[in-house]
Amino acid sequence: DQQVKQNSPSLSVQEGRISILNCDYTNSMFDYFLWYKKYPAEGPTFLISISSIKDKNEDGRFTVFLNKSAKHLSLHIVPSQPGDSAVYFCAANSGPSGAGGTSYGKLTFGQGTILTVHP
Amino acid sequence: GAVVSQHPSWVICKSGTSVKIECRSLDFQATTMFWYRQFPKQSLMLMATSNEGSKATYEQGVEKDKFLINHASLTLSTLTVTSAHPEDSSFYICNCPIRTEAFFGQGTRLTVV
Numbered sequence: 001d002q003q004v005k006q007n008s009p010s011l012s013v014q015e016g017r018i019s020i021l022n023c024d025y026t027n028s029m030f031d032y033f034l035w036y037k038k039y040p041a042e043g044p045t046f047l048i049s050i051s052s053i054k055d056k057n058e059d060g061r062f063t064v065f066l067n068k069s070a071k072h073l074s075l076h077i078v079p080s081q082p083g084d085s086a087v088y089f090c091a092a093n094s095g096p097s098g099a100g101g102t103s104y105g106k107l108t109f110g111q112g113t114i115l116t117v118h119p
Numbered sequence: 120g121a122v123v124s125q126h127p128s129w130v131i132c133k134s135g136t137s138v139k140i141e142c143r144s145l146d147f148q149a150t151t152m153f154w155y156r157q158f159p160k161q162s163l164m165l166m167a168t169s170n171e172g173s174k175a176t177y178e179q180g181v182e183k184d185k186f187l188i189n190h191a192s193l194t195l196s197t198l199t200v201t202s203a204h205p206e207d208s209s210f211y212i213c214n215c216p217i218r219t220e221a222f223f224g225q226g227t228r229l230t231v232v
Contacts, residue, residue, distance in 0.1 A: 034220075034221070036223075041128075041129070041210070042225055042226060043123075043125070043212050043214075043223035043224050043225045043226045044163070045223070046220055046221070046222065089162070089163065106153055106216075107153075107163075107214075108165070109162045109163045109164075110162060111161065111162045112162060
């Protein structure tokens with residue numbers, strides 16, 4: 001049962017344009033969402049997160065949007081740069097106040113989307 | 120951000136041997152650490168929760184006797200893959216939560232031949 005889904009395995013974007021990465025989830029207990037960037041044979045690097053009480057969070061070129069009713073979130077990168085080329089994972093968590101009192105480190109990941117930004 | 124160090128970054132071992140992977144939090148204390156693995160072209164899957172001073176809790180389908188976890192101090196958790204087999208070849212990675220974030224180690228590429 002894939003509770004977090006990234007339906008696009010890959011995305012190709014021209015440098016300077018916007019990259020939009022999508023993520024859907026099914027577990028309504030998730031209340032905290034994170035995006036990670038990962039290079040091959042390295043650990044994921046945290047990018048940005050959003051709590052379910054918000055619908056938008058912005059940090060520099062990265063903006064995450066959350067639509068709770070649709071159980072959908074997206075990561076916007078603008079302008080895209082060649083150095084952004086990597087695998088992007090969305091992850092979800094029920095947080096310490098969620099069911100089972102899980103920690104923020106106990107994450108359910110999507111399958112990842114390979115982003116390629118062309119010069 | 121916080122630094123989590125994982126060692127070794129890659130290891131090749133013979134089938135039947137055991138491999139120990141270390142995960143250290145370098146500038147903070149972590150009472151809880153998490154171990155994940157990633158098979159090729161698949162997502163990161165949680166294996167177990169490592170709790171300092173107590174037994175680890177394992178996710179369904181993960182053999183606790185095969186994947187031994189020890190969290191003896193607030194800065195170190197170890198994962199030992201016992202009697203490794205080729206199907207255990209994977210990318211193993213730990214993470215340490217701090218407040219509302221989770222920081223990952225660099226990962227360990229295990230290849231069992």
